[in-house]
Amino acid sequence: MANVMTGLWKKATIGTILIGLMMALAPASFAETTKLNTGLPLPRFVTIKSRKVNLRVGPGLDYAVSWRYLKAGVPVEVTQEYENWRRIRDADGAEGWVFHSMLSGERSAIAAPWMKDKGQDIYVNMRADGADTGNVIAKLQPGVVVKLDECNGEWCRAEASDTEGWVSQAEIWGAYPGEAFTK
Numbered sequence: 001m002a003n004v005m006t007g008l009w010k011k012a013t014i015g016t017i018l019i020g021l022m023m024a025l026a027p028a029s030f031a032e033t034t035k036l037n038t039g040l041p042l043p044r045f046v047t048i049k050s051r052k053v054n055l056r057v058g059p060g061l062d063y064a065v066s067w068r069y070l071k072a073g074v075p076v077e078v079t080q081e082y083e084n085w086r087r088i089r090d091a092d093g094a095e096g097w098v099f100h101s102m103l104s105g106e107r108s109a110i111a112a113p114w115m116k117d118k119g120q121d122i123y124v125n126m127r128a129d130g131a132d133t134g135n136v137i138a139k140l141q142p143g144v145v146v147k148l149d150e151c152n153g154e155w156c157r158a159e160a161s162d163t164e165g166w167v168s169q170a171e172i173w174g175a176y177p178g179e180a181f182t183k
Helices: 002-034
Strands: 044-048 053-056 065-069 075-082 085-089 095-099 108-111 124-127 136-140 145-152 155-160 163-168 180-182
Touching (some): 075 108, 108 155, 136 163
Antiparallel strands (some): 044 075, 085 095, 124 136, 124 163, 145 155, 155 163
16 A cells, blocks of 8 residues: 555656646746747837738737738838737838738838938939948939848948948938947
8 A cells, every 4th residue: 555655646746846847837938939028129120021011000910900011121110019019110100010920130221211202303322331432333212222231330231222332321211320230
């Protein structure tokens, strides 16, 4: 009888330990799947990942769609996180919620969106190197989206169509003033 009780006690103890381990690990895996908080800085710039992305008035599928993005690579600013949802703002000031998997950590920018309706002779100069004295290799119309490879706080190395060069960080929307990063 004592041997039976000892065997049962060992099984119960092992079972209790296993349940305890499962409970201890459950919050970590729960947080991983629900992405409660990424720990990434807010606000931050990201890009729209897919060609069709719904902007919703709240963080969930039950909320109405207020806008639909139809182009991948457009820069947006993440201003808030709620579970798997990210509140974003675009260059025109539109705000709403998108599902996290619809966003990419790739960086892009819009050339002087605040100058879009100011006239036809307004351009953002793309230069051969990151300096005011660099040769102008392209003139970007306001509203053109460029891919960003890096920024040094004053200039960003960018790509527009098949042209690569440097644009002033003050003349784009998609990188904060003084922000430095590399791809």
